[in-house]
Amino acid sequence: MLLTKRISFKYEQNNQWVLEDISLTLAAGKVTGLIGANGSGKSTLFMLLLGILKPNTGEVCWDGQPLSYHKEALYQLRQNVSIVFQDPDQQIFYTDIRSDIAFALRNLGMDEEEVLRRVDNALTLVDAQHFADQPIQYLSYGQKKRVAIAGALVLDAPCILLDEPTAGLDPLGRQQIIEILQRIVAEGKQVVISSHDIDLIYQVCDEVSVLHKGRLLTSGDTQQVFLQTELIKQAGLVQPWLVRLHLEKELPLYRREQDFLGS
Numbered sequence: 001m002l003l004t005k006r007i008s009f010k011y012e013q014n015n016q017w018v019l020e021d022i023s024l025t026l027a028a029g030k031v032t033g034l035i036g037a038n039g040s041g042k043s044t045l046f047m048l049l050l051g052i053l054k055p056n057t058g059e060v061c062w063d064g065q066p067l068s069y070h071k072e073a074l075y076q077l078r079q080n081v082s083i084v085f086q087d088p089d090q091q092i093f094y095t096d097i098r099s100d101i102a103f104a105l106r107n108l109g110m111d112e113e114e115v116l117r118r119v120d121n122a123l124t125l126v127d128a129q130h131f132a133d134q135p136i137q138y139l140s141y142g143q144k145k146r147v148a149i150a151g152a153l154v155l156d157a158p159c160i161l162l163d164e165p166t167a168g169l170d171p172l173g174r175q176q177i178i179e180i181l182q183r184i185v186a187e188g189k190q191v192v193i194s195s196h197d198i199d200l201i202y203q204v205c206d207e208v209s210v211l212h213k214g215r216l217l218t219s220g221d222t223q224q225v226f227l228q229t230e231l232i233k234q235a236g237l238v239q240p241w242l243v244r245l246h247l248e249k250e251l252p253l254y255r256r257e258q259d260f261l262g263s
């Protein structure tokens, strides 16, 4: 389990608190959404969860232990908590897709047969087998996103952080990512998603945490959080369309588009 205990953080360059007094429990086996307007501190919080940044006060804990910031400890942490960055080019280094995905495993000195098996599984999970033999520069943005996700999955870390997984994708690409997320969740992984795609968060997350100007406004069950109209407005966000339909048209509170369409 990944959690933060009253963490606050400011960047050296400016003297303002970017995050203040954040206590969050990211429960194992659950999908947690992290939402907030631009600049509310979501990416910074991800960097703190990964140990890339260190809080000024408070602590981040993995498996009940406060993070240690030595190289070796962080190396261990990466095998438990992995991230998919918003921009796949930040994450992909090789032109050969299979080599790129295999990189971290070969770095660990893993047996080559096991490397190939894991790469194959990760490619299947993100539905990328059919383009896996093309050079990376021939791929679309959406395909690169899927390769980046495969690169994070291959380590088989129990916890995966995804920063804006659907940003820049067309409707089909977005739907593919939703299906991939559902497959990852079905494997029992702990998933944390930071996104401005409110409808995605509503559809796939069990719990949601709302950040506003570096503070945690609320945290809890997805539907309960999104039903709080004033709070969502205060955070500079909008409610998911299924929640608006419920509040404005007095329809049942559907969780998924297909539940509404099939009703």
Ligand SMILES: Nc1ncnc2c1ncn2[C@@H]1O[C@H](COP(=O)(O)OP(=O)(O)OP(=O)(O)O)[C@@H](O)[C@H]1O
Binding pocket: 011, 013, 014, 018, 036, 037, 038, 039, 040, 041, 042, 043, 044, 045
């Ligand atoms: N490297 C940095 N140095 C100084 N300030 C930074 C740095 N990175 C982010 N900030 C500031 O920290 C605050 C939070 O930024 P952050 O990127 O964490 O927010 P965010 O919620 O992820 O935003 P967005 O939704 O736009 O991606 C902002 O005021 C931003 O200007």
